[in-house]
Amino acid sequence: MISEDRLSQIASNPDSHDAEVVTMAKELLQLRRSLGEPWAVVQPLGELYVEDGNAAMIWPVSLAERGDVCLYRLDRRASAPNVTPSASEQRGLRKKIPAQK
Incomplete structure (x- = not known):
C-alpha cells in the first residue's frame, strides 16, 4: 500500500507527475481522512x-x-x-407501488 507521505508528495508536486496520478493521490488522501x-x-x-x-x-x-x-x-x-443524489432527489427515485383495486 502506498504511504501517506508518498501520496502527499505526489499531490503537492503536480508538475512532477501526470495529472491523473496527482488526482488519484488527492482522492486517496481524502478517502483515508474520511474513512479514518x-x-x-x-x-x-x-x-x-x-x-x-x-x-x-x-x-x-x-x-x-x-x-x-x-x-x-x-x-x-x-x-x-451529482455522484450521490440529494435527499429530495432520492425521494423521487423510490419505487412507486400502484394502488390495489
Missing part, C-alpha cells in the same frame, strides 16, 4: 433495510455495541458533483 473514523452505526438488521433502500435507525458512534455496522461520511466538498 466512523460517523455513525447501524444494527446488523438495519443494514439489510439500508441495502433494500428502506429507512433504518442509525446511532451515534458513542452508542455502538458489539456487532454494529459502522457508517462513514465522505466530505461532500471533495466529492464529484
Whole structure:
C-alpha cells in the first residue's frame, strides 16, 4: 500500500507527475481522512433495510455495541458533483407501488 507521505508528495508536486496520478493521490488522501473514523452505526438488521433502500435507525458512534455496522461520511466538498443524489432527489427515485383495486 502506498504511504501517506508518498501520496502527499505526489499531490503537492503536480508538475512532477501526470495529472491523473496527482488526482488519484488527492482522492486517496481524502478517502483515508474520511474513512479514518466512523460517523455513525447501524444494527446488523438495519443494514439489510439500508441495502433494500428502506429507512433504518442509525446511532451515534458513542452508542455502538458489539456487532454494529459502522457508517462513514465522505466530505461532500471533495466529492464529484451529482455522484450521490440529494435527499429530495432520492425521494423521487423510490419505487412507486400502484394502488390495489
